[in-house]
Amino acid sequence: MAATVLEAAAALPVMVLAPRGVLVTEGARTGKLYILKSGNLEVVRDGSVVAGFGNAGAIVGEMSVLLGQPHSATVRSRYGAEVFVVDDPIGFMDAYPPVAREIAQALAIRLKKTTALLVDMRQQAKERQDHEMFDKIFDLLK
Amino acid sequence: MDAESPNNPTANQPWLKFDWYPAGHELVTQGGKIGKLFVLRQGEVEVVRDGAHINSTSQPGAIFGEMSLLLDIPHSATVRAVTDIEVFVIEDALKVLEANPGWTLQIARLLAQRVNATTRMLAETHQEDIADRQRLVLPQNVFSQWSDPQV
Helix, strand or coil, X not given: CHHHHHHHHCCCCEEEECCCCXXXXXXXXXXXXXXXXXECEEEEECCEEXXXXXXXXXXXXXXXXXXXXXXXXXXXXXXXXXXXXXXXXXXXXXXXXXXXXXXXXXXXXXXXXHHHHHHHHHHHHHHHHHHHXXXXXXXXXX | CCCCCCCCCCCCCCCXXXXXXXXXXXXXXXXXXXXXXXXXXXXXXXXEECCEEEEEECCCCCEECHHHHHHXXXXXXXXXXXXXXXXXXXXXXXXXXXXXXXXXXXXXXXXXHHHHHHHHHHHHHHHHHHXXXXXXXXXXXXXXXXXXXXX
């Protein structure tokens, strides 16, 4: 699928990031979508690196575009990267349905992971509450 | 609803079917795979995963079944009618999406909203978690200070 994204992006302008160059800044609104051509990128939130990727065809900025919100994290390159810049993301996705499909799939995977994590955490929290409750009851019986 | 009725919004779109289900009906079942998309028209549904309630919605236009469809995996959660519900059913949804690319974008937008909401809930749960742990750890800290000759 990444190949179809790169095919669709082939004619787009390319932005070259120097080592430690910043692609988007947390809180900023660019309204643009970015597609990694080469190199690697890392996601920085509240000063710490939360994710890194170097797969050509990876998409950056889709949440911001789809939700009309500022970027929720800073994305920069540690060793430098080349990035395709999509100035009109909605027009681009309309023109290239496989890109919209790829974005939807990537979001579905993220949603699946975050939901699984949420269920896990709630379950753990509930077990701990049950445990505390049990301790209290046990204290009363002593 | 009469299929010939001019009020039937599905009349000109053979792939779009109008249907209704009673409260308690499972629209999609966790672990199943049916290749259909459901769009909520009226009523309330709840999303249940591994027996735990995840979310409820009565938002007209809410879509269900898209994860399974996009990722070609079994449904990751059960969607159950809380009240009597009216839905649009999109049969053979993958083909319909291919023919209507704009819909994929709408689904992507919807997924982005859900990712956002889930991430927020996750962050909140994490904060509660930390607060819980601190509450439990605090007495131990007090004791360790007592036994610490430095204090």
